[in-house]
Each structure stands twice: as structure tokens, then as C-alpha cells.
Amino acid sequence: MNNNKEWFADWFDSPYYHILYKDRNDKEAELFLNNIVSFLKIPSHASIIDLACGKGRHSVFLNKAGFNVTGVDLSENSIVFANQFANETLHFEVADLRTFESKTHFDYAFNLFTSFAYFKSDLENKQVLNRFKKCLKPNGTLLLDFFNAEKVMQHKSLCETKTIEGITFNINKFIENKKIIKRIEFEVDGHNYFFQEEVQLLNLADFKELFAKTGFEILHVFGDYQLNNYQETESDRLIFIAKT
Numbered sequence: 274m275n276n277n278k279e280w281f282a283d284w285f286d287s288p289y290y291h292i293l294y295k296d297r298n299d300k301e302a303e304l305f306l307n308n309i310v311s312f313l314k315i316p317s318h319a320s321i322i323d324l325a326c327g328k329g330r331h332s333v334f335l336n337k338a339g340f341n342v343t344g345v346d347l348s349e350n351s352i353v354f355a356n357q358f359a360n361e362t363l364h365f366e367v368a369d370l371r372t373f374e375s376k377t378h379f380d381y382a383f384n385l386f387t388s389f390a391y392f393k394s395d396l397e398n399k400q401v402l403n404r405f406k407k408c409l410k411p412n413g414t415l416l417l418d419f420f421n422a423e424k425v426m427q428h429k430s431l432c433e434t435k436t437i438e439g440i441t442f443n444i445n446k447f448i449e450n451k452k453i454i455k456r457i458e459f460e461v462d463g464h465n466y467f468f469q470e471e472v473q474l475l476n477l478a479d480f481k482e483l484f485a486k487t488g489f490e491i492l493h494v495f496g497d498y499q500l501n502n503y504q505e506t507e508s509d510r511l512i513f514i515a516k517t
Contacts, residue, residue: 282347282348286348287468288350289440292437292438302330304498308498310338320340320343320381321335321379321380322342322382323344324384325345326345329344332344332358343363345368346368347369370404371401372400372404378413380413381415382415383415383416385418387418399483414514416512416513418511419510422474422476422511423476424508425474430445432444442457442459443459444457451474452471452472454470456469476511477511488517490517492515496512498512
């Protein structure tokens, strides 16, 4: 692990990140995206930017649904993988969301599955939201999907062990300094590895303040991938639809 890098730049570019999370629920993701496309009544051939696209699974799904999609991610390895799916209406590029300069403007911007608030300060969160705004057309729509911090706070610690592809991951998750921190340790070929995830615990009030300061108007708040209303202590997710 390169300690000179920010945790997400190092961990997300590691092959072990993709091994640990290889069993993420694609059916659940597709259900969510289908629900969002239907709810927003996104017209055919609309342009969508997938911000923090990873290896591109959501970008590919949206493109197959008939939309012009651009996926951006900080991880060079993820974009190399995603580029195998590129076509005339599906493109990928490496970018840091804090400094990303879009060459075009989009009808919709999607930031999915808790790909926000990895940073050290609210200033950086505002920088990211301002970049989201700049890449949207006037009256463009932002979808931002985050975990529900209020529910996470009810379960403040978790220790678990997962063995995937012969690698045993020891995971310790806890809350510290208004962040949810996940420490991940494992051994491969006699080498010990340690990575740490850190995500700010942002609640509904925090997001309302961030959106107001960056010129977004919140239109809808959902609490799960079925688009049920947000319930402060019960909902698994905190999902926003906002307009510029």
C-alpha cells in the first residue's frame, strides 16, 4: 500500500478491492436503475454521466437501455477494464471528481452506491458537487445515492471474516470522528496487506446544506432501491433526486 496516496486512490485501484466486493448484487443494482429510469421518465438517447463508475457495470447497463453514457472513475485499472465495453455511445475516462472538467454537458448525472464523501472536509464535498453541476445541462438532473447514516449509527461496530478466492479478509468496521471506518487486513503469498476505507457520516440535514450551498434543488428523497419514502431510522439508503 502506498501511504502517499489517499485511501480511495490506493484501494480502489487494487485488484483485492474487486475480489472483496465481487459478489455485489447486480440484480439489485439493475432493479434500482430500472426504477430510476422509469421514475424520471428518461427519454431514449438522453445523455448520462456515471460519476465514479468503477469497472463500468452500471454504465454498461444504462447504455444497453438506450442511453448515451460516459463513465468516469479515479481508478486507471477500472477504466482499462471498462474500456472493453466502449462503443459509439459508451465512453470511459479517468478522472478525479474534485477536478473533473467535462468536455460536454449531460442531461443526467448519476453518483451511485455510496461514491461520495470519501474526503477530509466539506470543502471537498462542495468541490465535487460543483463539478457535478458544471457537467450538467441547465435544468439537468442529479441522482446521488448514499447510505443512511442514521441507521448505520445504530450499529456502531462490526467484525467479520470473509474468504473469497482463497484470500481471508479480516474486516473491522467502526465509527470515529464522524466517519464510518472499515479496516481490511489479509495475507497473500506471505505478504500482509492493510487497507482502510473512510466515509463521512452525512445525514439528511448535511446533504440539504451541501446542496443549498452548491445550487441544487432537492426534488425527491428516497430510502431504498424500490424508491420508497425515506424513513430516518429505518431506511437503508439516502437517495436524492436534485435539479440544477
